[in-house]
Amino acid sequence: MTMYISGLGMLGIFGKGRDELIKAVKDSRTTESYEKLNVDLKAAKNKKLSSKMRRADRFTKMAVYSVGDAVENHETEEFNLRETGVILTTAFGPHNTTFGFLDELITYGEKNVSPIKFSHSVHNAAASYIAQIFNIKGPVTTVAQYKFPVVHAITLARSWLENKLCENVLVCSVEEKGNVFDAAVNQKLKISDNNRLKPINFSEAGKAVPAEGAVSFLLTSAKIKSSCCRISQCGFNSCDFLSTDCYIAGADGIPPDQTFYKKITSNPKPVCVFSPVYGSIMTGTAFDIGIAVLILNNYCGYNDYIVNQAASSCLQPKKITCVKSDCCNDFAAVSLETL
Amino acid sequence: MSNVNELDELREQLKKLIVEALSLEDIEPDEIADDEALFGSGLGLDSLDAVEIYVMLQRNFGIEIKNTSDAKNIFYSIDSLAKYVQKHRKK
Amino acid sequence: MKVVVSGYGVISGIGKDIGETLKNFSPAEIEPEAVTVFDSELKNPVFEVKEWPAEKYSTGQRSASLLFHALGEALTSAGLKRDLKKYRIGICIGTTVACQLNDIGFYENYKKNGLIDNNSLNRYLNGNLAELIKVRYGLSGPALTVVNACTSGADAIGTASLWIKSGLCDIAIAGGADEINKVPLAGFASLNNMSEERCRPFDKNRAGLNVGEGSGVVILETEDHIKKRNCHSDIVLSGYSTATDAYHLTAPSPEGTGLKKAVRNSMKEASVTGDEIAFVNAHGTATRDNDLIEGQVIGELIGKKIKFLSTKGYTGHTLGAAGGIEAVFTILGLKKKWIPKSHGFRDFDEEIGISPVTERTEIEKNAAMSTSLAFGGNNTVLIFKRQEN
Known part of the structure; x- marks a missing residue:
């Protein structure tokens, strides 16, 4: 089944929304050029939305703000927000709130912990806020996956649409940054000393630059006014590697094994890597898809991000495939095409 | 210290504690009226805020309120809460 | 396309397998006790899994x-004991505790010494249940x-059935698993909703x-595929629906909006009326x-005379596992043609308006429903049918 991306909301270390991401891509911003590797929630603040989130944590706020952008046209568009489903996908969930709750347990004991902190440490809190704030009454689910969290969520969205569980699906991917996880990443993979991300560097193990952010897509089964591209393919371990004009590889220094990416870069088609713009994030595929949408709609180019010696480059790509590999050489691929 | 002064101070303290514990970002403690309804139509607090206030009272005043049947009246306003705390506080 | 249940397994406070579970449903003598898997100030009784086949337990x-x-x-x-690799098998598992790094020792060590154990x-990183x-x-x-x-297990089963219908796999392993852990225990205490005796549903x-713990797993498969394997099943997963209240983070909608929608949609999909359940x-x-x-919703949408029970009085609330465990219990009821008494229930609540079964009850009809509600306003309903051959 073909799905259409009919709304896009992005929040990352580069800023908020399409325009700030386009600017970051055009200016070739990279992780070492940002002051902080956190999302600036103050700048992203939307009064209408934040008034309904006084108790919410950063994780939830990032999710809600990205959804807000993805559905900004819902009142004038021909899709019904009420009959929309929500799939929130994350690898690690709201871990800062989990640790905050552990602080409560350590400091005050089991009989005296904060119920607000507890209820927000539950993984589906953010999805619950999304449903409440946007008055979404369809199916709402949260999934937590280390391997291909974004592609699994899009695959599930397609199943929902095929089986008519709802008319549209909002796929929201969120990951937050925090001290404990940064220390863990540093111990496991080594964090780059100067915040420099060199994702396709086959001579040495890639180093990660942990960042955070949220991306939301509104997926519709029909083409509507705000549709900006279609998802022609989405799946695991299979991909038509010849028919695409350009690849976006999700190499971001997190899985040390880069065999798959090495194979891809020997391809005659241009292969781009955008992780330096948004950082190392377990749900980074969502940013790649967002950037692919911008390229397909001519908002920005990709030449500065090509990492292979492309035999032929395509100035006006009509089809872009985002690929992500895990540590076991499995891969996931999402192909996007112009309308 | 007289009882009246203590009650005034308690009211101020409770307002600050509530604003902080419940992340009432857009409200200054002194904007909460002493007799304003905390739940429902007044300040708009809900059941999750109520259990958070239980914890706040336990931590700050050593008051165990969980199984009190009269919670609705005690929690009505800052005023009623302050009077209850004054009478039952253990610290 | 028919999705059948070709296998199922369960472990909870009431029994370590199907046989023991059925045996312990009556006379229902297992009592919840204070937690023993970790030191706790909380003395509220819980349903722990006490008896472990030693070789199956991995520390932590x-x-x-x-x-x-x-x-x-x-x-x-x-x-399906052998040659699993030759099939296209999907895995969908619900949980709450297993997806969080809520290891207090680990966190204290980091805070005090800056060390990551x-x-x-x-x-944690190797502990994602589906990936495992x-x-x-x-x-x-x-x-x-x-x-x-708390709807994780039921949603996992529903999700797996959608995958099968969409052709993403031919067989699916689905269900839920959760353990007793300090975080939800203290969390529920802070929300002021933990009982001091055996819980008394309805x-x-x-x-x-x-609080309880355990796991319930079903194997789903297309009818064609199970035939190809020369196996047979008389249980069909015939309805799955999930809907949100969009009301509150921790409280259900007072009108039961989401639950009503999920009950109605699942009945429509399964083509059953209240009388047929x-x-x-x-x-x-x-x-x-x-x-x-x-x-109230069950009484209104299915009927005041419906036979119903909660099995939480036997297992406690097993959180992310509950939907999986209760799906297995529902299947058992259909297969064995009886359900146990709704343990813990004594006094009728007029406000609710219906009472659960108070003794072991024989059942005849061939459709049964399992409902799950959760934090965040999730409501999920599964309907199973026994098909006569």
Whole structure:
């Protein structure tokens, strides 16, 4: 089944929304050029939305703000927000709130912990806020996956649409940054000393630059006014590697094994890597898809991000495939095409 | 210290504690009226805020309120809460 | 397309497998007791899994150990002990605890000494339940861990059935697993909804839940595929629906909006009327709000005379596992043609308006419903049917 991306909301270390991401891509911003590797929630603040989130944590706020952008046209568009489903996908969930709750347990004991902190440490809190704030009454689910969290969520969205569980699906991917996880990443993979991300560097193990952010897509089964591209393919371990004009590889220094990416870069088609713009994030595929949408709609180019010696480059790509590999050489691929 | 002064101070303290514990970002403690309804139509607090206030009272005043049947009246306003705390506080 | 249940397995406080569960449903003598798996100031009774087949337990991975135990039973009953790799098998598992790094020792060590303990970290990073099964059995289908709080297990089963219908896999391993852990225990205490005695679902004087643990796993398969394997199943998953209240983070909608929608949609999909439903295995946590709204919705949409029960009085609330465990209990009811008494219930609550079964009850009809409600306003309904041959 073909799905259409009919709304896009992005929040990352580069800023908020399409325009700030386009600017970051055009200016070739990279992780070492940002002051902080956190999302600036103050700048992203939307009064209408934040008034309904006084108790919410950063994780939830990032999710809600990205959804807000993805559905900004819902009142004038021909899709019904009420009959929309929500799939929130994350690898690690709201871990800062989990640790905050552990602080409560350590400091005050089991009989005296904060119920607000507890209820927000539950993984589906953010999805619950999304449903409440946007008055979404369809199916709402949260999934937590280390391997291909974004592609699994899009695959599930397609199943929902095929089986008519709802008319549209909002796929929201969120990951937050925090001290404990940064220390863990540093111990496991080594964090780059100067915040420099060199994702396709086959001579040495890639180093990660942990960042955070949220991306939301509104997926519709029909083409509507705000549709900006279609998802022609989405799946695991299979991909038509010849028919695409350009690849976006999700190499971001997190899985040390880069065999798959090495194979891809020997391809005659241009292969781009955008992780330096948004950082190392377990749900980074969502940013790649967002950037692919911008390229397909001519908002920005990709030449500065090509990492292979492309035999032929395509100035006006009509089809872009985002690929992500895990540590076991499995891969996931999402192909996007112009309308 | 007289009882009246203590009650005034308690009211101020409770307002600050509530604003902080419940992340009432857009409200200054002194904007909460002493007799304003905390739940429902007044300040708009809900059941999750109520259990958070239980914890706040336990931590700050050593008051165990969980199984009190009269919670609705005690929690009505800052005023009623302050009077209850004054009478039952253990610290 | 028909999705059948070709196998199932369960472990919880009431029994370590199907046989023991059925045996312990009556006379129902297992009592909840204060937690023993960790030191706790909280003395509220819980339903722990006490008896472990030693070889199945991996330290620090209690949820995973529970899961593999139930999975083993499910695969055996599906006739799938060997050669799993030759099938296209998807995995969808619900949990709450297993997806969080809520290891207090690990966190204290980091805070005090700035150290990251590799063992704890590896347990967490290798502990994603769906991925764990995928790796252990070398499976090729989608693998997804669902974290919808207390509907996780039911949603995992529903999600897996959608994958099968969409052709993403031919067989799916689905269900839930969760362990007793300090975080939800203290969390529920802070929300003021934990009982000090055996919980009393749907009772007028219900006073909160008991925390439990366990795992319930079903094997789903297309009817064509099970025939190809020369196996047979008489249980069909014929309805799945999930809808949100969009009301509050911790309280259910007073009108039961989401639950009503999920009940109606699942009945429509399964083509059943209230009169055709043999029984409902309700969520029934024994908290004031849950049981009131759930009981009212069941009475209104299915009928005041419906036979229903909550099995939380036997297992406690097993959180992310509950939907999986109760799906298995629902299947057992259909297969054995009886359901146990709704343990813990004594006094009728007029406000709820219907009472659960108070004794072991024979059932005849061939459709049954399992409802699950969660934090965040999730409501999920599964309908199973027994088909006569």
